[in-house]
Amino acid sequence: MIKSLDKVLQDSKLNIRTLKALAENSFDSILITDVTNRPKILYANKAFKKLTGYSPAEVLGKTPKILQGAATDKTVITRLSKTLSAGRTFEGKAINYKKDGTPFLMHWRVVPVKLGKDTSVWLAIQRETSSI
Ligand SMILES: Cc1cc2nc3c(=O)[nH]c(=O)nc-3n(C[C@H](O)[C@H](O)[C@H](O)COP(=O)(O)O)c2cc1C
Known part of the structure; x- marks a missing residue:
């Protein structure tokens, strides 16, 4: 019988x-x-550089708000803040x-990664799209 992924990943x-790969x-x-209150970037992958032009090294410690500007819809950002404060996925x-x-x-998408009921980090998956 094959081992479950959980079993294989018991080796920390x-x-x-595996997660890094x-x-x-x-x-x-x-x-x-x-x-x-002002989330700071702890990690960015190579695809972040391909998408935004910022290298992972230059955004460490910065806020994802560097991606926003005049045409960024504030109602979406308010929804993000409310959703994250409630411990939910945006x-x-x-x-x-x-x-x-x-x-x-x-x-x-921003996902709260929790230990127990407390959120330890927020994890975002991002891509460019052509349709609203
Ligand atoms: C993990 C994570 C990823 C985020 N990624 C983006 C993003 O790609 N684009 C964006 O406009 N805002 C992004 N944000 C939102 C901003 O960092 C910030 O939380 C939001 O602007 C609310 O703060 P403000 O009320 O001070 O503007 C992200 C937030 C988190 C926690």
Whole structure:
């Protein structure tokens, strides 16, 4: 009988390596932030650079708000803040801006990663989309 993935990942080193390989090789952009009033980026993958033009190193410690600008829909951002404060998963679309100022439509989801009932980090999956 094959082992379940849970069993294989009981080895914590292998668990971390598998998650890192997933994040580093994802076609979608991935951001992880701390859980504060002004979330700061703890991790960005290579696909984040491909999507936005910002390298992971230059965004560490910064806020994902660097992606926002004049045409970003504030009602979406208010919904995001309310959803995250309630400990729930957010999904939405809004105009964001690449490092060179090019606007694009971002489709993203932010998931609270919890230990018990407390959220330890927020994890975002992001991609460019063409439809609202
Ligand atoms: C993990 C995570 C990823 C985020 N990614 C984006 C994003 O891709 N685009 C965006 O416009 N805002 C994003 N945000 C939202 C901003 O960081 C910020 O939380 C939001 O603007 C609310 O703060 P404010 O009320 O000070 O504007 C993200 C937030 C978190 C926690």
